[in-house]
Amino acid sequence: MTISKDKIKIEGLTGDSAIAHALRQANLDVLAAYPITPQTIIVEDYQRFAADGEINAAVIPVESEHSAMSACVGASAVGGRVATASASAGLALMWEILYVAASMRMPIVFTVANRALSGPINIHNDHSDGMGMRDSGFIQLYCQSCQEAYDTTLMAFRLAEHHDILLPVMVGIDGFILSHNVERVEMLPDDEVEKFVGVRAPVDPLDPNNPLTMGPLALTDYYFEFKEQQDRAINRVPKVYKEVEAEFEKITGRKYGQFETYKTEDADIIIIAMSTMGGTAKVVADVLREKGEKVGVIRLKMFRPFPAEGIAKAVGNAKAVAIFEKAMSFGAAAHPLAMEVRTALYESKERPMILDFVVGLGGRDVPPTTFVEGIEKTKEYLKAGKAPKYETLGVRK
Amino acid sequence: MSMDFAKGITAFRWHGRGGQGVVTSNQMLGKAALAEGNYIQAFPEFGPERTGAPVRAFLRISKEPIQVYAQVYIPDVVVCIDPTLLEVLNPAEGLKTEGTLVLNTESDPKDIRDRFGFKGGKVVTVDASTIAMEVMGRPFYNMPTMAAAVSATGVVEIDTVIGEVLNRYPGKVGDLNKVAIERAVKEAQIG
Numbered sequence: 001m002t003i004s005k006d007k008i009k010i011e012g013l014t015g016d017s018a019i020a021h022a023l024r025q026a027n028l029d030v031l032a033a034y035p036i037t038p039q040t041i042i043v044e045d046y047q048r049f050a051a052d053g054e055i056n057a058a059v060i061p062v063e064s065e066h067s068a069m070s071a072c073v074g075a076s077a078v079g080g081r082v083a084t085a086s087a088s089a090g091l092a093l094m095w096e097i098l099y100v101a102a103s104m105r106m107p108i109v110f111t112v113a114n115r116a117l118s119g120p121i122n123i124h125n126d127h128s129d130g131m132g133m134r135d136s137g138f139i140q141l142y143c144q145s146c147q148e149a150y151d152t153t154l155m156a157f158r159l160a161e162h163h164d165i166l167l168p169v170m171v172g173i174d175g176f177i178l179s180h181n182v183e184r185v186e187m188l189p190d191d192e193v194e195k196f197v198g199v200r201a202p203v204d205p206l207d208p209n210n211p212l213t214m215g216p217l218a219l220t221d222y223y224f225e226f227k228e229q230q231d232r233a234i235n236r237v238p239k240v241y242k243e244v245e246a247e248f249e250k251i252t253g254r255k256y257g258q259f260e261t262y263k264t265e266d267a268d269i270i271i272i273a274m275s276t277m278g279g280t281a282k283v284v285a286d287v288l289r290e291k292g293e294k295v296g297v298i299r300l301k302m303f304r305p306f307p308a309e310g311i312a313k314a315v316g317n318a319k320a321v322a323i324f325e326k327a328m329s330f331g332a333a334a335h336p337l338a339m340e341v342r343t344a345l346y347e348s349k350e351r352p353m354i355l356d357f358v359v360g361l362g363g364r365d366v367p368p369t370t371f372v373e374g375i376e377k378t379k380e381y382l383k384a385g386k387a388p389k390y391e392t393l394g395v396r397k
Numbered sequence: 398m399s400m401d402f403a404k405g406i407t408a409f410r411w412h413g414r415g416g417q418g419v420v421t422s423n424q425m426l427g428k429a430a431l432a433e434g435n436y437i438q439a440f441p442e443f444g445p446e447r448t449g450a451p452v453r454a455f456l457r458i459s460k461e462p463i464q465v466y467a468q469v470y471i472p473d474v475v476v477c478i479d480p481t482l483l484e485v486l487n488p489a490e491g492l493k494t495e496g497t498l499v500l501n502t503e504s505d506p507k508d509i510r511d512r513f514g515f516k517g518g519k520v521v522t523v524d525a526s527t528i529a530m531e532v533m534g535r536p537f538y539n540m541p542t543m544a545a546a547v548s549a550t551g552v553v554e555i556d557t558v559i560g561e562v563l564n565r566y567p568g569k570v571g572d573l574n575k576v577a578i579e580r581a582v583k584e585a586q587i588g
Contacts, residue, residue, distance in 0.1 A: 012428040012437060038443075124443060144464075176443035177466050182424050184436050276466035283465045287400045363443065367467040368402040 002253045003192055013185040015178035018146040019085070019111045019171070020045030021185075022153035024055055025193035026109075029080030032060035032071035036090035037123045038175040039113040043085055065090040069097035069108075076106035077214055079202030081157065084108065087175060088115035091129045095136075101168045102137025103226055104215045105233065107160030107200070108168040110138065111153060113179040114275070114326075116362045124363020125175040126326040127274065130303070131336040133170070137230055139237055140304040142172040142275045146183040149173045151254055152301075154188075154197060158244040161200045164236045174276045176363065192251060234305050241302070258302040261314050263289065267296030269378055270315055270352075272341055273324040274300045277359075277366055281324065284371040295375060300337070308344035315345060320353040322378045324371065326360045335390055353382060356390035370394050402465055407552055409456035410472040412488060413479050416448040418539035422478070423454035425565065426543055429557040430458040438463050451482060458552060472496060474550055478542040480526065489515040499546040501525040501538050506588030521549040523585040525577075532577040540574045541581035548582040555582055 013021065020042050023031065033043045050059045058075075062068045068084050076082045086094060091112060101108055114130050116122040130140060139159065143149040149171065156169040173179055188196075206214060218226060238258060249255040262282045264270055271281040278299025285295040298314055300307075315321055325337035334342055338356035345351055357374045360366040370393050381387035409426070413419035420441045427439030435458050442453040455469040470491055476499045477488045489498055494517035500509060506520035523545035525538035540562060547555050559578055563571040 010431070012424070012431045012439070144466075145462075174466070176440070180443060181438055181440040181466075182427050183438055183463075184431050279464035280466050283402050287402055291400075365468050367470060368400070368465060372400070 001250070003188060003251050007189045007192070009187040009189075011185055011187060012182045013146055013150075014041060014180050014182050015143075015146045015149045015173040016041035016113065016180070017045050018150040018185045019153050019173070020049070021187055022150045023083050023111075024049045025188070025190055026083070026154060026157050026197050027081065027194060027199075028055070028057040028083055030058045030060065030072070030075035030082045031084065032062050032068045032075065032082075033084045033086065034062055034065045034068050034090060036065070036087050038115060038179040039085045039087045039090070039111070041179065042111055042113070065093040066097060069094040069101060072108045073097060073101050073104060073106050076101075076108050077104070077206045079200065079205030081161070081200045082106075082108050083111065085111040085113070087113045088117055088123075088129050091133065092117060095133075098133055098136040098138060100215065103230060105166040105230070106168055107157075107166055109153065109156045109160055109171065110168055111171045112173070113175040114172050115175040122362040123175070125177050126361045126363065127336075128327050130170065130172050131327040131329070134304060134336065137167065137234065138304065139167055139169040139234065139302070140172065141169065141302055142300070143178070144276055144279045144299060146178060146181065146185050147254070148256060149178065150185055150187065151248065151252065152256070154193060155244050155248055157197050159237065159241055162240045162244070163201075163203060165233055165240055166203065167230075167233055167237075172275065177276045186252075188252065196248065196251060237305050238307065256301050258307040258310060259314070260299040260301065262297040262299065264296035264298060264314055264316070264318070266294055268294040268319045269322055269375060270296045270298055270318045270320070271322050271324060271371065271375075272298045272300060272311075272337065274303065274337065277324055277326070280366065280368055281371055284368045284375070287368070288372070288375065293375070303340075306340045306344070308340070311341065311344045312348050315348070315352060317350060318352050320355060320378050320382055321345070322355045322357065322374050324357045324359050324366070324374060326358075328358055328361070338390065353378075353387055355381065355387055358390060358392045359394050361395075364394050366394065403457075403471070405461055406457050406459045406463060407474070408469040408472045409474045409476060409546075410469050410491070411454040411456070412475070412477040412482050412486065413452055413539065414482070415450045415452050417478055418537065419452050419454045419478060422539040422543045423456050425561050426547065426553070426558065427456050427458070429553045429561045432557050432561065433553050435460060436462050442468065451485070474499065474546060474552070476542060476546045477501065478525065478539050487513055489513045492518070494518065497521060497546070497550050499523075499542065499549060501542040505586055510588075519549055519587055521545050521585055521587050523581050525581060528577050528580050528584065532580065533573045537574070537577075541577045544578040544581035545585035548585060549587055
């Protein structure tokens with residue numbers, strides 16, 4: 001049954017603060033982190049909760065992000081519920097341990113305020129950091145709103161710690177655009193969250209009384225088997241995610257899916273975008289539909305594992321797919337999101353024309369007019385029957 | 398054909414300088430709107446904040462969930478809390494024809510209209526600097542300027558804003574801000 005309204009606390013919270021509250025309510029055992037903009041508020045708020053005695057987790061202020069993720073791996077290995085937060089260069093410094101966390105099957109929740117990578121140094125939003133770590137083995141969930149950031153952080157623990165999964169989860173919010181944006185957030189009562197997230201039941205944790213070795217050397221003999229198991233685990237995510245979300249929907253009435261479809265059924269042109277851009281795209285679709293243009297939107301939430309079959313089905317018979325993405329894979333056959341979408345659609349009977357618009361790098365604003373520009377170009381390319389492999393919009397050329 | 402991407406949304410753009418409380422007053426007005434049952438987005442123009450540098454902040458208020466995530470380009474209301482910024486920018490830029498321009502200034506609405514060529518909507522002036530110095534003894538003129546914006550637009554009840562201010566600053570600071578807000582509401586000129 002949905003929790004009654006009088007028990008819900010409505011607050012104006014930034015994306016970072018909303019995540020901090022979710023972490024507070026999730027009853028962590030350990031949070032280890034190193035500050036970096038625009039993620040900082042998450043850890044600042046969480047440390048305030050700790051200082052005020054609202055939580056009894058161990059907060060470890062480490063000396064670098066490499067250590068942050070290492071501390072998380074250690075704490076997770078003894079069976080704790082563990083979280084950290086980072087962005088951009090900080091995330092990059094975790095690189096080695098990201099792969100260790102995933103391969104050792106540590107269910108760490110990693111909240112990221114997505115930010116551009118240097119250089120030049122830039123503190124603003126794009127998806128370079130998230131896309132860079134896409135092959136690390138983390139599950140990746142990208143959020144559109146502060147409410148979704150709160151909800152997703154709570155669900156992430158259930159997903160990560162599920163015994164069919166046991167993988168770390170990245171929860172991404174757009175740096176500044178969401179991390180520093182105060183929105184209306186409905187917070188669940190603490191006891192209801194406690195019931196929902198439960199207590200982690202670790203599988204074979206480190207225990208001094210029953211010593212075991214974890215994460216040892218595996219060469220030609222067994223390394224490949226570890227990867228085989230990791231691969232199977234991440235492919236079980238869609239089923240478990242659906243179950244977790246169904247349970248969450250029961251108490252909140254909210255669900256997001258692996259991706260959200262908006263007016264796609266009869267659409268000629270479908271925009272595919274992630275995070276806050278998905279929201280703007282829906283507003284653009286509404287306005288263009290008033291002018292008689294059949295535009296729909298797929299807002300992708302789960303980038304890993306990538307819901308390829310679902311996306312192909314949702315695209316259906318659309319004439320064109322216009323991808324808007326905030327990352328570049330320099331020299332690649334396609335940029336990260338387009339690479340996935342093109343692959344997903346390869347086996348479709350009638351493949352649509354696929355446009356790839358790279359936008360918003362380093363925090364360049366992506367207003368509705370940028371989407372309109374992309375749609376106008378898409379229409380021209382449809383008419384001409386050919387299109388460039390990709391295009392950048394909103395940049396001096 | 399013009400396209401409206403902000404249906405049902407009241408959008409604010411704030412101007413001030415780093416350290417003057419632009420971000421805070423923007424959030425406070427947003428939280429007041431939230432307390433009255435609205436959906437909001439309150440965010441600064443992001444960047445490494447430097448004391449004294451011009452900063453902007455944006456606020457969207459709507460009865461429906463807000464899904465557009467971008468800066469505000471065509472505001473309904475512009476609020477400028479620093480009089481010295483009027484030397485370097487035109488606060489009416491992008492403002493809707495029927496919009497409201499709210500300034501902390503010693504000038505009156507007619508002078509402002511002449512100076513910036515803003516013919517439409519409303520111009521609201523308030524000498525928030527003097528109010529802040531007389532009431533609080535310090536240049537906290539963000540709250541009195543916001544008060545003028547609230548009373549001129551009616552976007553929220555002034556009492557809701559005062560409630561948020563007292564909540565955020567319990568004790569003397571809140572009480573003095575309340576006095577400054579109430580005085581600004583009385584002294585604001587609309588023309």
